[in-house]
Amino acid sequence: MSNSLVQVFNAQSVAVVGASSNSEKTGHTVLKNIVDGGFEGDIYPINPKADTILDLKCYQSLKDIPGAVDLVVIIVPAALVPQVMEEAGAKGAKGAVIISGGFRETGNEELEAEVVKITKQYQIRTIGPNCQGFNYTPNKLCASWPLIKGEGPVAIISQSGTVGATLEMWAESESIGISGFVSLGNKSDVSEIDLIEFFAADPNTKVVSLYIEGVKDGTAFKETVKKAGDTPIVILKPGRTKKGRKAAESHTKSIAGSDQIFDAVCKQLGIIRANDITELYDYSKSLGFLKKPRGRSMLVITSSGGSGIIATDVAEANGINVVDLNEELKKELVDVLPDHCVVANPLDLTGDATAERYKTTVEIAAKDDSIDFFLVIFGDPIPRAFDIVQELKQQTRKEIVVCYLGGGETEKEEVQKMHQHGIPAFPTPERAVKAVKALLNTKG
Amino acid sequence: MNELIARAKAEKRVLLEPEAMQLLAEYELPVPTHSLVTSKEQAVVAAEKTGYPVVLKIVSKDILHKSDVGGVKIGLNSKEAVEKAYEEIMENVREKAKGAVIGGMLVVAHAPQGIECIVGMTKDPQFGPAFLFGLGGIFVELLNDVSFRVLPLTKEDAEDIIKETKGYSLLKGTRGQSPKDVEALVGLILKLARLVEENPEIEEIDINPLLVYEKGILAVDARVIL
Known part of the structure; x- marks a missing residue:
């Protein structure tokens, strides 16, 4: 059943019902994003009052479209949605995205039930209603907003359009990209369960990130996550406090449930739980790009003493071992490093550190079996940081986690290059360390 | 259906304490x-x-x-x-x-003094039977130092639910105290999981206190709600 989501996300033709020429309207934004996103299939705006919108020929209704329509995006008043869905069914649409609100979330249960009935009758996989659409970058199909084009390994599933859009925008501005974004809305048909299943099997996705306020079906949720196998899943589920839970329940009419029990479920299923949007983003980034170290012993190499200490504290509090250096390794490093370097863990290469000095250090330390991975902190404007990290990543199997801060314009350039080449860089030591913790807590 | 449960259900009541103890004993949970x-x-x-x-x-x-x-x-x-x-x-x-x-x-x-723990099961509307573990007294009452796991429960889950609580250090043995029988505790949680799986009519179980000794454990008081 859910396999048909493959056809929905890979639609070759899209109709936008309620397309508008008014640039302030959602019906315009969505159509424009599909066009500007570079969608290569057929695009059909439906608007009985316009001849063309964005230079595309408009149609009176779905019936009038000459060819097939795989996906129907609906942005019309709620009362008109059932009729549009009927037409979509008659047209043989495989999927629908109902952006319109005014259903269960406003007490209009009957109208939603009517839509669900049509959905089932024609077997149309339906996202929403009351949602922000979806974006699937491998198909250049952004039936959503904002327009995000960069392809990457992270799939975002969100019960809040804004939380999802925020993650998309961070991913876009850091050039790490996304594979997809789906706004869940009222989950009248497609729920997080179908989407976990789809993205876990999607070759373009390496990590599935969710913002959810409640789980619709606990048993199905557990089974789907188990079947997702090695694809890591990160979840931000608020409602940890009594009032937070109440707010979640009134937002999307979700049953927030006991937070302690949800936490237990996550632990048992190997789901990584994020506490806030930043963690959700960082964990997705590390799980999407880094390989899991074989153990928890970390060597911190830094040009900033303070950052090294912060990293050490956060590591120790999170069960990551900042190992004492072997005497042999220490001796070898003392021999090659300038006298003012502090050869310990954290290893302080000090403020005049060059990319070369980092490289030498990692090359020597990589031979030491007591170290599982490196946290490399560039704490000053250090050019060529990207070059040496890329080289080192090819030389050693030990994972290198990068933190870059305090580096001004050089930092911006180097970090961008890293991100464009699939090397994640974190902006603070604590975020870098927590991102590795998430990686270490994944199953497998 | 288990006979004790069938009878109590017919009479629309919870299990009486001797019945709860018998049920626990049927699943090899140690009772006094x-x-x-x-x-x-x-x-x-x-x-x-x-x-x-x-x-x-x-x-x-x-x-x-x-x-x-x-x-x-x-x-x-x-x-x-x-x-x-x-x-x-x-x-x-x-x-x-x-x-x-x-x-x-x-x-x-009379049960000799041991470390007081609480083991329980409640049914979560979404995830089904959920097990709770905590150390008795202030750990549960003041510090809310409890941990949960849901079915199906592996041996590792049963170990983790204990080790996750702060009170675990008391069971491990600190400040000259001898270590307590955590293995028996793990065994009890797994047996309780089996009991719950095989008797879906049970809505809630509360073993409080469960005494843990250097060798062995004892479910001193048990409440079973259908």
Whole structure:
């Protein structure tokens, strides 16, 4: 059943019902994003009052479209949605995205039930209603907003359009990209369960990130996550406090449930739980790009003493071992490093550190079996940081986690290059360390 | 369906304490020696057979919190003490739980001091049976130091639910204290999981206190709600 989501996300033709020429309207934004996103299939705006919108020929209704329509995006008043869905069914649409609100979330249960009935009758996989659409970058199909084009390994599933859009925008501005974004809305048909299943099997996705306020079906949720196998899943589920839970329940009419029990479920299923949007983003980034170290012993190499200490504290509090250096390794490093370097863990290469000095250090330390991975902190404007990290990543199997801060314009350039080449860089030591913790807590 | 559960269900009531203990025992959870009696004379006979000191507890489907109505007497060291306690409990219950149907009284062997823990199961509307573990007293009451796991429960889950609590350091043995029988505790949680899986009619279980010793454990008090 859910396999048909493959056809929905890979639609070759899209109709936008309620397309508008008014640039302030959602019906315009969505159509424009599909066009500007570079969608290569057929695009059909439906608007009985316009001849063309964005230079595309408009149609009176779905019936009038000459060819097939795989996906129907609906942005019309709620009362008109059932009729549009009927037409979509008659047209043989495989999927629908109902952006319109005014259903269960406003007490209009009957109208939603009517839509669900049509959905089932024609077997149309339906996202929403009351949602922000979806974006699937491998198909250049952004039936959503904002327009995000960069392809990457992270799939975002969100019960809040804004939380999802925020993650998309961070991913876009850091050039790490996304594979997809789906706004869940009222989950009248497609729920997080179908989407976990789809993205876990999607070759373009390496990590599935969710913002959810409640789980619709606990048993199905557990089974789907188990079947997702090695694809890591990160979840931000608020409602940890009594009032937070109440707010979640009134937002999307979700049953927030006991937070302690949800936490237990996550632990048992190997789901990584994020506490806030930043963690959700960082964990997705590390799980999407880094390989899991074989153990928890970390060597911190830094040009900033303070950052090294912060990293050490956060590591120790999170069960990551900042190992004492072997005497042999220490001796070898003392021999090659300038006298003012502090050869310990954290290893302080000090403020005049060059990319070369980092490289030498990692090359020597990589031979030491007591170290599982490196946290490399560039704490000053250090050019060529990207070059040496890329080289080192090819030389050693030990994972290198990068933190870059305090580096001004050089930092911006180097970090961008890293991100464009699939090397994640974190902006603070604590975020870098927590991102590795998430990686270490994944199953497998 | 388990016979005890079927009977209680037919009578629309929770399991009485002796029934709860029997159910636990059927699944090899260790419970103290106990006998159900319906007279003062029987109570004395049972106490002498069990060996002093003993505990006397009221058995009634209408009384959920026995201590609140003066339905429990502990540390009874002699025939006289048992007789006196029996009378006092009957009087207390008549006064504080008017109209309660009395099923008799339970004579329970005194349990030596151990580390008090709580093990329970509640049904989560989304994820089904969820198990709780915590150390008794302030750990649960003041610090909310409890941990949860849901079915199906692996051995690793049963270990983690214990190790995750802060109170675990007490079980591990700190400040010269000897380590306690965590392995038996893990075993009990797994047996309880089996009990819950095989008896879906059970809505809630509360084993409180569960005493943990250097060697062995004892489910001193158990409540089973259908």
